[in-house]
Amino acid sequence: MLEEDSITGSFFEPSPFQTTQSMGNEIGVGDSLSFMADSFNVNVNIGGNPWDPPSANGIDVSNILSDVSLPEIYSSAFSLAQPVAGRVSISALNKILGVSGLPHATMEKILNLTTSANSTRVNRGEFNVALALVALAQKNMDVSIETIIERKNDLPEPIFTNLESVNFNRNLSFSTLPRPSMNSIPADDPWAISPPSANGYTNVPFVTEVPTSIYQSPIIPQPVSNTSLIVPKEDEFHWFMDMDVITVKFAPEREGFLFKHVNYIVESQQRGTKVVRRYSDFWWLMECLIKKYPYRILPALPPKKIGVNGFYFTVDETFLEKRRKGLTRFLNFIARHPVLKDDELVEIFLKEPIEIAVWRKNNIPDLEEEYLKKTITPEIEQRIPTELKERLSKVYKKLDDNIEHYRNICNIMERIARRQEGMSTDYMRYSLALHSLIEQEKGCYREDCSGCGQVKQGLEEIATHFQKTSTIMEEAATATLETVLENLKRHRDLLVSFKETFERKNKLSDDSIETLNNRIKANQAKLAPLKEGVDPEAERLNTAIQKDQTDIVTQKTRINFSHYCLHAELSLFHKSSAFISILYQNFVNDQIKYSHQLNENWRLLNPKVYEMPVETNGFV
Numbered sequence: 001m002l003e004e005d006s007i008t009g010s011f012f013e014p015s016p017f018q019t020t021q022s023m024g025n026e027i028g029v030g031d032s033l034s035f036m037a038d039s040f041n042v043n044v045n046i047g048g049n050p051w052d053p054p055s056a057n058g059i060d061v062s063n064i065l066s067d068v069s070l071p072e073i074y075s076s077a078f079s080l081a082q083p084v085a086g087r088v089s090i091s092a093l094n095k096i097l098g099v100s101g102l103p104h105a106t107m108e109k110i111l112n113l114t115t116s117a118n119s120t121r122v123n124r125g126e127f128n129v130a131l132a133l134v135a136l137a138q139k140n141m142d143v144s145i146e147t148i149i150e151r152k153n154d155l156p157e158p159i160f161t162n163l164e165s166v167n168f169n170r171n172l173s174f175s176t177l178p179r180p181s182m183n184s185i186p187a188d189d190p191w192a193i194s195p196p197s198a199n200g201y202t203n204v205p206f207v208t209e210v211p212t213s214i215y216q217s218p219i220i221p222q223p224v225s226n227t228s229l230i231v232p233k234e235d236e237f238h239w240f241m242d243m244d245v246i247t248v249k250f251a252p253e254r255e256g257f258l259f260k261h262v263n264y265i266v267e268s269q270q271r272g273t274k275v276v277r278r279y280s281d282f283w284w285l286m287e288c289l290i291k292k293y294p295y296r297i298l299p300a301l302p303p304k305k306i307g308v309n310g311f312y313f314t315v316d317e318t319f320l321e322k323r324r325k326g327l328t329r330f331l332n333f334i335a336r337h338p339v340l341k342d343d344e345l346v347e348i349f350l351k352e353p354i355e356i357a358v359w360r361k362n363n364i365p366d367l368e369e370e371y372l373k374k375t376i377t378p379e380i381e382q383r384i385p386t387e388l389k390e391r392l393s394k395v396y397k398k399l400d401d402n403i404e405h406y407r408n409i410c411n412i413m414e415r416i417a418r419r420q421e422g423m424s425t426d427y428m429r430y431s432l433a434l435h436s437l438i439e440q441e442k443g444c445y446r447e448d449c450s451g452c453g454q455v456k457q458g459l460e461e462i463a464t465h466f467q468k469t470s471t472i473m474e475e476a477a478t479a480t481l482e483t484v485l486e487n488l489k490r491h492r493d494l495l496v497s498f499k500e501t502f503e504r505k506n507k508l509s510d511d512s513i514e515t516l517n518n519r520i521k522a523n524q525a526k527l528a529p530l531k532e533g534v535d536p537e538a539e540r541l542n543t544a545i546q547k548d549q550t551d552i553v554t555q556k557t558r559i560n561f562s563h564y565c566l567h568a569e570l571s572l573f574h575k576s577s578a579f580i581s582i583l584y585q586n587f588v589n590d591q592i593k594y595s596h597q598l599n600e601n602w603r604l605l606n607p608k609v610y611e612m613p614v615e616t617n618g619f620v
Helices: 020-025 072-080 090-098 104-114 124-138 145-150 279-292 317-336 344-351 356-362 378-383 388-440 451-508 513-527 536-610
Strands: 087-089 121-123 246-250 263-268 273-278
Touching: 072 124, 087 090, 090 104, 090 121, 090 124, 090 388, 090 451, 104 124, 104 388, 121 124, 124 145, 246 317, 263 317, 263 344, 273 279, 273 344, 279 317, 279 344, 279 356, 317 344, 317 451, 344 356, 378 536, 388 451, 388 536, 451 536, 513 536
Parallel strands: none
Antiparallel strands: 087 121, 246 263, 263 273
């Protein structure tokens, strides 16, 4: 018996990966902010014409140490800097340089030698060169790319003080809106949220990798001037029930001798399980779900590799990171779908400790279609609206346009975040350059001058506040990339998945009931003059009639069940509009929070810059 409650349970996190076309339009995690191709890093033209652009000298910094066996400190420092898609932020690299004991001027020179002016992240090769330059500086050797090339097989080891204590976390506190009263939530609302946990807060919807800070109270800034933060009333919210959170991370090592295979660590928060899976295992699970649940919204897998017109692009760290996120969406969609989450193969995928390939050799999975196992009661069937076909048609006609709009929205939002990330890097660079300038100022040529000392103190305050501005902007950009952008992509992917559900339904349509009825009538007419039990032809006709009658019942059952599934999936799709509201409410809260922090940072700097001397007689 199919229970109505199973359809109105907690719902999903949409997770189909973007198509090849849409992926090509998206900016990679480690891409430069520059609108021009940044194919190599540049050296600063120190001592030359300040109006001339930097020169690259034709050197690819990222490959200088590619064939050198480096000490363990290079690998451990790179891991501590929290790389994303094989790259670390320049801000993280600057923090590492900060515990090297080098003066700011040397740190600035190292960054200029290993990164371009438009870069916001560095790859592993550039990172290694930066650390090698640190080692040269610590040994009072010439800090230059040429020195590294000459001595790359005899480089000193860099020394960092308390590197493990450096805080690389961005300390994000994603906005969480006030929790509604439990009395105001309908019992059959799949967007309802479960009672609060022990810490007083609940899971935030559609976040696949939830940072610990997400359970903290939302930071609501104090109103500036006469403006105030508008918080909706409690009864205006629709939330989720308690849902599982699935994380997918890269396994430390890769398998294979000639061809390396990427392994993934799949962890289920609610189940308390951790298993290792390969991409082919995800593909197997998807194929099984398509066979069992053809009329459900099913997430799409990210591609194994990207190809256009038969040409396949190189699989790099950026692509692997995108694929990891796609696999995370895939599993979270399944784990939160009211029907798919309870499938036995899903449980095996998330809980079976042995490899899926080994399990498949010893087990035959049940791939029987869903309608053969479940029965729709007359009461539930009556709830299916008679105008369901018209409703589905209206939704389907708008899907293509909506998908295209959301693809465009995602691209624009990512550009906004990347520009802010670039501004954050520029503020950090400016702060470092200002500190370097201060270090070079040994004091005024006049011993009795007090004005120059006051200017120097003011510049130190400005450099400190510029660094704080950089940190705030970096956190704001990351919050946009990890929450708003990801949620926009999830809704875009939901639209794509629902369209694929329509297409799958059309391909599986096999309504031959009228043909079968006509054939039954024809066979019954042939059977009438024959004597049953005597004529063999009568037995054959009876068998044919019974088979056609069984096929009619089967087809009617499948058609009715497909209508039921589409009605249920349409209802869940419709309720996703509430998620859009939550998405933008959180986004606005984040913007208010970070704007307030920026305003407070500049407000605190304001009196300090006005303490700097402006009267020329103070410099006489």
